Amino acid sequence: MxxxxxxxxxxxxxxxxxxxKPLRAVYIKSEQLSYCSLCVEMMATEGLHENETLASLxxxxxxLKGKLEEERAKLHDVELHQVAERVEALGQFVMKTRRTLKxxxxxxxCMDWCKDKRRIVSSSQDGKVIVWxxxxxxxxxxxxxxxxxVMACAYAPSGCAIACxxxxxxxxxxxxxxxxxxxMAAKKKSVAMHTNYLSACSFTNSDxxxxxxxxDGTCALWDVESGQLLQSFHxxxxxxxxxxxxxxxxxxxxVSGGCDKKAMVWDMxxxxxxxxxxxxxxxxxxVRYYPSGDAFASGSxxxxxxxxxxxxxxxxxxxxxESIIFGASSVDFSLSGRLxxxxxxxxxxxxxxxxxxxxxxxxxGHENRVSTLRVSPDGTAFCSGSWDHTLRVSAGSTCLxxxxxxxx
Amino acid sequence: MAQDMTEKELLKMELDQLKKExxxxxxxxxxxxxxxxxYIESMAGEDPLLKGVPEDKNPFKEKGGCTIS
Numbered sequence: 001m002x003x004x005x006x007x008x009x010x011x012x013x014x015x016x017x018x019x020x021k022p023l024r025a026v027y028i029k030s031e032q033l034s035y036c037s038l039c040v041e042m043m044a045t046e047g048l049h050e051n052e053t054l055a056s057l058x059x060x061x062x063x064l065k066g067k068l069e070e071e072r073a074k075l076h077d078v079e080l081h082q083v084a085e086r087v088e089a090l091g092q093f094v095m096k097t098r099r100t101l102k103x104x105x106x107x108x109x110c111m112d113w114c115k116d117k118r119r120i121v122s123s124s125q126d127g128k129v130i131v132w133x134x135x136x137x138x139x140x141x142x143x144x145x146x147x148x149x150v151m152a153c154a155y156a157p158s159g160c161a162i163a164c165x166x167x168x169x170x171x172x173x174x175x176x177x178x179x180x181x182x183x184m185a186a187k188k189k190s191v192a193m194h195t196n197y198l199s200a201c202s203f204t205n206s207d208x209x210x211x212x213x214x215x216d217g218t219c220a221l222w223d224v225e226s227g228q229l230l231q232s233f234h235x236x237x238x239x240x241x242x243x244x245x246x247x248x249x250x251x252x253x254x255v256s257g258g259c260d261k262k263a264m265v266w267d268m269x270x271x272x273x274x275x276x277x278x279x280x281x282x283x284x285x286x287v288r289y290y291p292s293g294d295a296f297a298s299g300s301x302x303x304x305x306x307x308x309x310x311x312x313x314x315x316x317x318x319x320x321x322e323s324i325i326f327g328a329s330s331v332d333f334s335l336s337g338r339l340x341x342x343x344x345x346x347x348x349x350x351x352x353x354x355x356x357x358x359x360x361x362x363x364x365g366h367e368n369r370v371s372t373l374r375v376s377p378d379g380t381a382f383c384s385g386s387w388d389h390t391l392r393v394s395a396g397s398t399c400l401x402x403x404x405x406x407x408x
Numbered sequence: 409m410a411q412d413m414t415e416k417e418l419l420k421m422e423l424d425q426l427k428k429e430x431x432x433x434x435x436x437x438x439x440x441x442x443x444x445x446x447y448i449e450s451m452a453g454e455d456p457l458l459k460g461v462p463e464d465k466n467p468f469k470e471k472g473g474c475t476i477s
Contacts, residue, residue, distance in 0.1 A: 057419040064426040075436045083441035087449070090458075098468035118467075135467060195409055217410020235425055237410050237418050260410075273425055275432060292447045294440065309441065313434040316441060336451035337444070338458050355445060380456040381468050395468045396460040 014039055065278075072314045080307070080316040084355035090338075093351060093361035094396065098381065101132050101391040103139055108385035109166075110200075110372045114155045117378045121162045122391055123150035129164045131176065134383065134393050141176055143184045152200045156207040163191070163210055165198035171212045173224055192222045200243045202254075204268075211254060211268075213240040219256050221268060233266050235273045242286050247293045255296045257284030263298050263308065277308050279315045286330045290354075291337045297354075299328030305342050307354065319352040321359060330372045335379030343370030343384050349394075365392060 010023045014036035021036035026043065035043065106126035113120055119140070123129045127148045131141040147168035154163045156173075165171040171192035174184055192198065196215035203210055204221075209230065213219045219233040219240055238259035246253045252268040263284055264276045282301035289296045290307070295316070299305045304320040305328050319340060326346035333340055339360070340352040349370055351361040368387035375382040381395035410418065452458055463469050 054416055054419070057416065057423060061419060061423050061426060064423065064430060068426060068430050071430060072434065075434045077436050078438045078441065080437070080441045080444070083438065084445050087445060095457075196411060215411075217413075234410075235421065237422065239410075273428075275429060276425060290444070291451070292444070294447075295444060309437065309444070311435045312437045312440040313432055314437070316437055334455050334457040336448050336455035336458055338448045338452055338455060355448065375457070378456070379454075380461060380466070382457070393468060395466060396457055 081357045097392045099393040104389045107387040110153045111385045112155045123153035171201045213243045215239040231271045255287045257287040259283045299331040301327035332375045343373040345369045
C-alpha cells in the first residue's frame with residue numbers, strides 16, 4: 001500500500017461572493033481570506049482590468065474633446081479680425097512711465113489698484129506688502145508677512161482693507177488704519193486656508209467675501225468675517241495660477257487659469273464649471289475679463305495671449321509674434337477693450353490691438369521680468385510690477401520726445 | 409484637491425466636465441464678434457489710454473514745472 005497524500009479542502013462561504021464553494025486561501029494586503037476559485041480568477045484579472053479602464057477613459061476623453069471641437073467649429077464662420085476689417089487702424093502710440101515706485105527689497109509679485117484710482121497695493125518675494133499713493137509715490141502702509149513669496153494681493157472695494165497671501169497657504173485680510181499707534185499686523189485676520197500656495201485672490205463686490213486660487217488645484221469662496229468656506233471649485237488638473245471676477249453687471253461668474261493649460265469659467269453659486277478652454281500650449285499665468293464680460297483674455301508661458309469669446313464658446317484671437325518667445329505673465333484691457341496690455345518675462349510690455357490682432361506698441365523700462373500689470377479703474381493709466389523690485393505707473397503722453405515706447 | 413487625485417480620478421473629472429460642455433449653447437462668431445466690435449466702438453471715445461488725455465487733465469502729469477529764462 002503506497003502512502004497517499006490528501007489535500008484538505010475547506011468548504012464554506014466565499015469571503016467575496018458568499019456562495020458555498022470549495023475555498024482557497026488568498027492574501028490581500030497581508031490579510032488572509034478564503035475565496036472560491038471563481039473569485040480568485042476575477043481578482044487575478046482585476047489588475048489587467050485597471051489598466052484597461054485607464055486607457056478606455058483616456059480614449060473617451062479624446063473622443064469627447066474631438067466632438068466638442070467639432071461643435072465649436074460649426075460656429076466659427078469668421079475670424080475676429082475679419083469682423084473688424086473696416087475698423088480704423090490705430091495711430092501712433094506713445095506711452096510714458098509717469099511714476100516709479102521704489103521700496104520693495106525684492107521681486108514684486110503682485111499688485112492691485114484701489115477703487116479711488118490712486119492707491120495701489122503691492123506684494124513682494126521679501127514678504128512685504130506695501131500700500132502706495134501713486135500720485136505722490138508715498139508709502140502709506142507697510143506690513144511684513146510671516147512668509148516669503150507673497151504671490152497675491154488685493155484691495156478691498158471699500159478701500160479700507162487689503163488681502164494677501166502666498167507660501168503660507170493662506171489668504172489674510174488686514175484692515176487699513178491711519179492711526180499711527182496701531183500696528184497693522186495686530187489686526188490681521190486669516191480667512192482662507194489651502195493645502196498649497198495661494199496664487200491669486202480677489203474680493204467680490206463687497207469687503208465680505210474673497211475668492212482665492214491655489215497651487216492645490218482648487219479655487220474657493222470665503223466669508224471674510226467668519227473665515228467660513230462658502231464654495232469650492234474643483235476641476236483643474238494642476239495648480240491654479242490666476243483668476244478674475246466677471247464685471248458685476250454680467251452676473252456671478254469668474255474665470256481661472258492653471259498649469260493644466262486650461263482656462264475655466266465657473267458659476268460662483270453652484271460651484272460648477274460652465275465652460276473650459278484648452279488651447280494654450282503651456283501654463284496660463286493670467287486671465288482677465290473683457291470689459292463687457294462677454295469674453296476674456298489670457299497670458300501664458302507659451303508666449304501668446306489669447307481672446308476667448310464666451311458666447312461663441314471658442315478662442316477667437318491669438319496675440320503673438322515669432323519674435324516674442326518669452327512667457328506673458330500678466331494681461332489687462334484698456335477701458336474700451338480695444339487695447340490689451342501684456343507684461344512679459346523678457347522685461348517688456350506689449351500693447352495689442354484686440355480687434356486687429358496686431359501689436360501697436362512695446363514699452364521698455366523694467367530691468368527684469370514684468371510679473372504683474374493692471375489698468376487703473378478709470379483707465380487713465382496702468383501699473384506694472386517687476387522682478388526688478390519696482391512698480392511703474394505709465395500713461396499716455398501727448399509729447400513726442402519720449403524714449404520709452406516705440407511704434408511697431 | 410488636484411494634487412491628491414490619482415490619474416484615474418483626474419480623468420474621470422475631466423470626462424464628466426466634457427460631457428456637460430458638449431451640450432452648451434453657442435452662437436456664431438460673426439454675431440458675437442460684431443458685438444465685441446460694437447462695444448469697443450461705443451466706449452472708445454472715453455478710453456483715456458486709447459485717445460490720450462490732455463496734459464493738464466492727466467492726474468499723473470509731471471510734478472513741478474520748469475521755467476526757461
